Amino acid sequence: MNAKRIRRLKEYSLGYMFILPWLAGFLAFMLWPFIYSFYLALTDYRFSADYSFVGFGNFAELFASDERFHKSLWVTTKLVLLAVPLKLAFSLGIAMVLNKGISGLSFYRTVYYLPSIIGGSVAVAIMWMQIFGRGGLINVFLQMFGIQGKDWIFNPDSALYTIVILMVWQFGSTMLIFLAGLKQVPKEMYEAVSLDGAGRWKQFRHITLPLISPVIFFNLIMQTIQTFQTFTQGYVITKGGPVDETLFMVIYIYQQAFSSLNMGYAQAISWVLLVIIGFATVIHFIASRYWVHYEDSDGKKGRRL
Amino acid sequence: MMTRWTALPKHIALSAFGFIMIYPVLWLFFGSFKKNDEIFGNASLLPSTLHWSNYYDGWFAINELPFHIFFGNSFLLSIAILLGSLFSCSLAAYGFARINFPLKGVWFAVLMVTIMFPKQIIIIPQFLMFAELDWLNSYLPMIVPAWLGEFNGAFFIFLLIQFIRGIPLELDEAAVVDGAGKVRFFLLIMLPLLKPALFTISIFAFMWSWDDFLSHLLYINSVELYPVTLALNMFLDNTGKTNWGAMFSVSFLSIVPLLLIFFFAQKHFVEGISTTGLKG
Incomplete structure (x- = not known):
């Protein structure tokens, strides 16, 4: 014993x-x-011993009077709402094309995955500045069609979209996850419905979509959380500008905490960001009950978090 | 299966699309050999003459400090983070996957939550902590957490646990009969079996630390300690805007290690990402 x-x-x-x-x-x-x-x-800590407890003062100031913060909330939300669905749609579409038993799959997979490998680097951010710059690649192409381009990076109307495109460009890793999910869909199911005369759209709508919905859900959650934390691209390419059009929340946190040393205040912004991310995640989970389909009732086959 | 001919338009479309996707990278590469006025307002990919001096100018762009110092720093930092991640994560994964201990369920739940936890939320208290420890302007704020499984550790541990679960339990039992303790079993049998997964982790740890711009920005102030990320950013802020060819040359070189790892270790990416289904 x-x-x-x-x-x-x-x-x-x-x-x-x-x-x-x-x-x-x-x-x-x-x-x-x-x-x-x-x-x-809850403090006005400024990287010195001399600070005081301010209760919810930081939050009051943020919501009542800090217009840069409001802008930051707005552009971050806009980035997530644009980049995440576009990236998912894009990567799912490509994954579906590649899943149709095409030869040379590994070659295409490599080429399409490459941007995801380097996309977060400073080098690519620098490259992006030039592609969308005044004399950059995009404008040269536009000129061939007689269209006069502009400086997309430093124009407040387009700056955010250049970063959205950069995000979507890195669709490789979500594509790989979709590919793995699509492989699990039994081929016989397609054959059965095509005998019934179901067209491609119907096949997609009634077979593919429900069967890979756990994978879509997974990608949606991970991409949403990650995109809310965007920093490098906005910091290097646009420095949060022009006129704060790309002042993503983490950039604003960084500026407040480490350029202005308003650390207590910046922490309050971080908390707002955490609550937003948490809220978005909860919403996704609640909504998932209505559209995510697990193959058997205990959800064994689905990709659970 | 489609016949060759009916698949042809599809291949053309996929290749064209792939070309568009990597065009920017090719443009960066070829641009690194071009003169300033050839980079802009010009669609041709290939340079008219090879302007090698861009590489020289780029390499020595930051006064007194050539780029091999920054590359050296980046390698040092990334390798230290890689080794630390291997150490802490393989231990923890084996503990979770094969050993029983009280509160295991709780800690495992914590582990799973931290995979998704947005770390940007706690950079300020972390910074203050490292300031208190007098670790600022050194690599310690990045290396020490990695050795304690805090550099994407939860993700790595999860990946390893999944891998260990695929190894038959009978192996453990046989080892116990043979009288090998769990520690010896872990070191002599489990670790060698884990090699493919450890390799995958090494790749991710290396690449993510190579590009960890925000941490570098927060913790490193002295130029001689700069990793490549900060050096590029500094070059961009100072002089890069007048000599894009040179800027392109060092930018391209900075992604070469990532490209090499990618081409040589592709299989591990595909497996790492599609089996655990996590970021990449």
Whole structure:
């Protein structure tokens, strides 16, 4: 009896030994900063010992009078609402074409995935500035059709869209996930309905879509969360401008916290961002009950989070 | 299956589309050999003459500090993060997948939540913590968390757990009969079996740390410690706008390590992404 207990205790401590580095990291670098962030958001901390507790003052100021913050909320939302659906539609469409048993699949997969590999780099941001610049690639092409281009990056009407395009350009990783999902759809199902005379749209609507809806849902959630946190592209390409048209929330947080040293205030913005992301995720989960279809009732086949 | 001929239009369309997708990268590459006035207002991809001096100008663009210093820094940082991730994540994954301990369910739930947690929310308290520890302007704020499984660790651990679950339990049991302890089993049997998954993690860790611009921006101030990301950004802010050819040359070089890894390790990407279905 006793020996058994000692063995069990030994296993327990062994288990904790194995997860210890991760656990320590989680407690020190994630949980503690997270708890501290609650307090920080309620102060006017400015990177000096002299600060005070302001309660919900930061939040009041944000919502009542900070017009840059309102703009930032708006452009970030716009980015997510444009880039995420476009990217998903695009990658699903391409994945469906590639899934039709085409030869050279791995070649196309490589080419289409490449932008995702380098898309987050400063180098690509620099490249993008030039492509959409005044004498850049886009304008040269437009000129061939006799259209006078403009500086897309520094024009407030178009700056955001250049970044949306950059996001959609990196459709490779969502495409790969869709491809993996499409492979799971049994071919016999298509054959059965095509005998029934169902056209392509009907096949897509009644077979493909329901069967890969868990994968769509998964991509939707991950892309939404990630896009809300966009930083590098907006920071390097447009510096948040022109006239704050690309002042994504993380850029505004960065500016407030590390350029103006308004750290308490910036933390309050971070909290708004977290609540928005959390809210968006919850909405997705609630809505998913109506459109995400799991193959068997316990959802075993579906890709669960 | 389609016959060759009916598939042809599709291949043409797919290739054309692929060409458009990588055109910007080709343009960047060929642009790195062009003179300034040839880059702009000109659609031709190929340069009229190879303007090699762009590479020289780019490499030495930042006064006194040539780019091999920045590349060296980036490699050092990325390798340290990679090794740390391998260490902490393989341990934790084995613990979660094969050992029983109290509160395991709770910690596993925590792990899963942190995969999706937006880390940008806590950069300010983290920064203050690192300032308190006097770690600013060093690589410690990036390396130490990686060794403690906080550089996308939750994702890596999850990926490894999925992999370990595919390894038959009988193997563990046989080892116990043989009298090998769990630690020895982990080191001598599990780790070698995990090689493909560890390789996948290494690739992701390397690439993500290579491009981790925000962390670099936050924690590194001295130019001699700059990774390539910050050096490029500085070049852009200072002089890059007058010499785009040089700017293009170092920009292109900065993505070469990523491209090489991609071409040589493609299989691991496809598997890593489609089996765990996570970001990439």
